[in-house]
Amino acid sequence: MSNPILTVSALTVVFPDNNGGLRALDDISFEVCPQEFICVLGPSGSGKTTLLRVLAGLLPPSVGEVNFGDHQQPRIGMAFQQSNLMPWRTVLENVKLPLELAGAADAESRARELIDLVGLSGFEDNWPRDLSGGMAQRAALARALIHDPDLLLLDEPFGSLDALTRERMWSELSRIWQVRQKTVVMVTHSINESLFLADRVLVLSARPGRVKLDLKVDLPRPRNEDIRYTPHFGKLARKLKAAIE
Amino acid sequence: MSLRGGLRRTAPKSQRGNLQSGAFLFFQKIASGAWCPRNDIRDDMTKPSLTKRIRSLRPWLGFGSLLAGLLLWQLAARMGGLPAFILPAPADVWSRFLRAAADGSLFVHMGVTLAEILVGLLAGVAMATILGYLVAKSRLLENLLAPYLVASQAVPLVAIAPLLVIWFGPGMFSKILICALIVFFPVLVNTVVGVRAVPPALYDLMGSLRATRTQVLLQLEVPAALPIFLGGLRIGATLSVIGAVVGEFVGADQGLGFLINVGRGQYDTALVFVAIFALVVMALSLYGVVAWFEKRLLIWQETSQIH
Numbered sequence: 001m002s003n004p005i006l007t008v009s010a011l012t013v014v015f016p017d018n019n020g021g022l023r024a025l026d027d028i029s030f031e032v033c034p035q036e037f038i039c040v041l042g043p044s045g046s047g048k049t050t051l052l053r054v055l056a057g058l059l060p061p062s063v064g065e066v067n068f069g070d071h072q073q074p075r076i077g078m079a080f081q082q083s084n085l086m087p088w089r090t091v092l093e094n095v096k097l098p099l100e101l102a103g104a105a106d107a108e109s110r111a112r113e114l115i116d117l118v119g120l121s122g123f124e125d126n127w128p129r130d131l132s133g134g135m136a137q138r139a140a141l142a143r144a145l146i147h148d149p150d151l152l153l154l155d156e157p158f159g160s161l162d163a164l165t166r167e168r169m170w171s172e173l174s175r176i177w178q179v180r181q182k183t184v185v186m187v188t189h190s191i192n193e194s195l196f197l198a199d200r201v202l203v204l205s206a207r208p209g210r211v212k213l214d215l216k217v218d219l220p221r222p223r224n225e226d227i228r229y230t231p232h233f234g235k236l237a238r239k240l241k242a243a244i245e
Numbered sequence: 246m247s248l249r250g251g252l253r254r255t256a257p258k259s260q261r262g263n264l265q266s267g268a269f270l271f272f273q274k275i276a277s278g279a280w281c282p283r284n285d286i287r288d289d290m291t292k293p294s295l296t297k298r299i300r301s302l303r304p305w306l307g308f309g310s311l312l313a314g315l316l317l318w319q320l321a322a323r324m325g326g327l328p329a330f331i332l333p334a335p336a337d338v339w340s341r342f343l344r345a346a347a348d349g350s351l352f353v354h355m356g357v358t359l360a361e362i363l364v365g366l367l368a369g370v371a372m373a374t375i376l377g378y379l380v381a382k383s384r385l386l387e388n389l390l391a392p393y394l395v396a397s398q399a400v401p402l403v404a405i406a407p408l409l410v411i412w413f414g415p416g417m418f419s420k421i422l423i424c425a426l427i428v429f430f431p432v433l434v435n436t437v438v439g440v441r442a443v444p445p446a447l448y449d450l451m452g453s454l455r456a457t458r459t460q461v462l463l464q465l466e467v468p469a470a471l472p473i474f475l476g477g478l479r480i481g482a483t484l485s486v487i488g489a490v491v492g493e494f495v496g497a498d499q500g501l502g503f504l505i506n507v508g509r510g511q512y513d514t515a516l517v518f519v520a521i522f523a524l525v526v527m528a529l530s531l532y533g534v535v536a537w538f539e540k541r542l543l544i545w546q547e548t549s550q551i552h
């Protein structure tokens with residue numbers, strides 16, 4: 001196996017409160033290999049989002065550390081439960097944002113290329129208010145990918161979508177992931193979603209979050225709808241379900 | 246009452262939903278003649294030809310009602326038996342306007358008042374924006390300044406205008422100061438509310454992209470705060486006209502407020518009307534400029550609420 005791109009060791013996050021601090025994450029350690037797709041699964045309040053915020057560099061760890069191999073300052077692409085598009089920018093301008101901030105020259109053409117990849121061609125000049133939930137999430141995904149990030153962090157990106165759109169987005173995401181070859185850490189509370197997408201699933205326990213199970217998902221790719229009805233899928237799902245409860 | 250409490254109470258929930266937007270929409274509706282569209286739809290089904298005819302006339306209705314008002318005024322002045330120094334007829338006002346325009350004095354006074362308004366507005370907005378941003382960002386600064394800001398709101402500016410004229414003389418500076426002070430508070434409040442309304446998730450986004458402080462300011466905070474800020478500017482623009490006139494009433498030798506005083510002193514009531522109309526034109530133009538900017542800058546917002 002290749003060298004890990006991301007090493008999390010003994011990570012603990014404590015939020016200060018009046019009662020000696022709220023322990024959100026407790027002694028979490030894991031490694032992520034390049035181009036691996038990891039899902040972090042757990043009940044609400046298990047610190048999944050906190051973990052993602054630490055990985056994104058938005059929150060310093062209280063104890064322990066996060067190392068990014070030889071990348072000192074990894075490029076991060078992030079997508080959230082809400083699309084978080086800037087309403088005053090068109091789709092194209094939203095997708096361009098990361099390149100603009102980095103001062104890249106060919107922002108326009110790369111943005112058009114990615115908008116095409118996520119299937120939003122023709123909507124470049126629309127305002128976010130004109131997009132459906134699924135379309136907005138596609139745009140957010142394009143924005144998260146455009147600056148060729150070392151690490152893609154997804155925080156329940158399909159949580160606010162309806163079931164049909166969500167399943168369509170799963171296929172889209174795994175297709176894009178195979179084209180772009182990104183390392184992904186995705187937070188979710190859906191067992192199906194994690195088994196459909198991930199190479200590995202980390203199950204966090206309820207607060208404080210600890211790694212309860214590190215499950216390798218050895219389902220063949222590309223995965224489609226039918227894989228959910230295979231006995232192996234069922235076996236893995238039961239394992240995850242047992243770990244969550 | 247803490248400043249924050251005060252801000253919360255005025256804080257709009259929606260981005261456009263500040264205090265003045267209702268009035269703004271009202272103006273827009275009147276201007277476009279689109280009053281009460283729902284009833285029209287119902288009318289459409291029963292007697293379409295009549296409604297259609299009324300609708301085609303609609304842009305002229307405002308004009309018509311203005312004309313009728315002028316006519317009524319003319320009649321009241323002529324038939325009412327009131328002397329011209331109580332109620333001059335529109336025709337008298339018009340000829341007084343021509344006289345004041347011909348000798349150029351009207352435009353000199355207009356220019357002075359306009360200069361006071363524009364400089365005062367600019368200075369007030371600049372100070373309020375900078376301070377508002379800092380207050381929005383720093384609870385410490387907010388707590389330090391809150392008593393002054395609340396107190397400054399409790400003091401009626403009209404009451405301290407004489408003091409400012411005593412201190413800074415009857416020239417333009419004291420009027421500029423009054424304008425700036427009267428503009429200051431609404432712009433400050435809306436700047437604070439606007440900056441605080443920036444969605445936290447977008448800060449996370451900018452943080453994950455390692456945006457610099459300047460980039461966060463220019464690419465996130467300024468555009469996100471703009472709708473609420475412009476609402477404050479709209480209020481400020483209207484108030485600045487009041488500020489200049491109040492200052493000129495108290496003590497001045499130029500300006501439209503001074504002209505009103507002169508007209509009153511000489512029983513030249515027609516001149517008072519000329520000055521009032523000049524002020525109305527200036528206030529409406531200023532309002533129109535801000536509204537135009539709003540329309541251009543906020544093109545991304547939903548427009549459906551207006552129609």
